[in-house]
Amino acid sequence: MSEGREQFAEWIGRSIESTDRLCADSSAARMLASILPQCVPGGDADVMPALWHWLLFPQIVPLALNDVDGHPMRGGFLPPVDLPRRMWAGGAVSFHRDLCFGDEVTRKSTIADVVMKEGRSGPLCFVTVEHRLSVADRLVIEERQDIVYRGHETPRAPAGSVSPAPSMAWTEAVAPSPVQLFRYSAATSNSHRIHYDRSYATAEEGYPGLVVHGPLLATLLANLAERRTGNRLASFSFRARRPVFDIAPFLICGESGPDRVMLAARGPDGDDCMQAEATLRTPADGDR
Template structure:
């Protein structure tokens, strides 16, 4: 990994087919093809391995590098936008360049919030294959006396659904395959006692990944995908992945709430 500047990181990796195959196996689809790399599978590569002293309390690399320190401890992957320009081929070298696109701290209804957008470009043979904008939100620790946040009801006019259950093993395996150290996904005591969740939190990018795979099955090919998280999903909850027939898709929780919304083309 090469930190060209505080606002640019350059990483190189070889897209090992074994890692993609391991992810398919974790999703109970061991017979699925790995080449070209399915959309969003680049998340399995370009690990940012840091020494323990360089990690924050949540298991992520400490802020203050490419992500500025704005004094807020809780991190959430709020959404993102992807452009698919060319297929990524497994077994070949690839480069990922990450830049800080924007950062902003503001006061929200529930307290101070910080919004960070990272821009990732993944290239092979000198050509950009995937361009991704990753939206992160940082906020204060939860106030145990504050009312629970309101949730939004999900649409019920889908034309196709798929059901997905989660457990701590799947969350652990996805964390391992993406080298994601965020403790809310595997450390139940931390998730519950420090960040105030009722269970382990299903990764936002894992939900987005499942929606992308469903959208690809519906459309045949993806050229773009955007998603927005609406509420966290716990590891003990079964989700319904919904396709709207109008290039929209979403994740509905078992209580009918909207967990994630997305658009695919």
């Protein structure tokens, strides 16, 4: 673990600050709305649903500065990790106040840690990025993003039969399509080719189909929680366990417990591909 921190010590603590604004009638907002079951919690059309802040701060660089996989080349804000594949593996979000369409949002991003590990398929590098989003100097959202870099080995499902995860009260089927994945890529300015370039995803990276974005899975789960409970979220955390592909329908599942909402995206075999949990805001919370 110390190896990664020593190798990338100059990146740990590095920060950047950006400002952006998202309008409800923007093309990004309309594209995301077109691929999600719709609900504006509380009936307030000005308030962004949970995780829609991921439409802000798109990372767009000249084509000459993009790598072969579609990502921007290494060595900018993120450290130049010498492993070819980069995935958003999980994260946690705390919602302190409503974020509204039209707000001018300032985000301060900081690299909190860089850790090297040895996995079953080879070396892994975990980069933790922390974000603080503010409106008029008031903290609105705090977020941790867990990014993992790995080698060319494609993760496979465990050998043998899979025991389906326990059933949940809410279950909805999602039939992913290239159009849905393209629209999410466009809405979030995500040029990673595994999400829209089938020949690259299958021939170069060895996947059986297009990969459903981890953030899209998380957004579907957050959307499920808000629709089924009728409340906005106070917090949301998620962890990706296995990729989801566009070659078969998958399920989004959830149920509300005494103090939190448990959520999962499940593949065709019934196993959890993403696990998440959320807590709900109550009227007494107000703008904390």
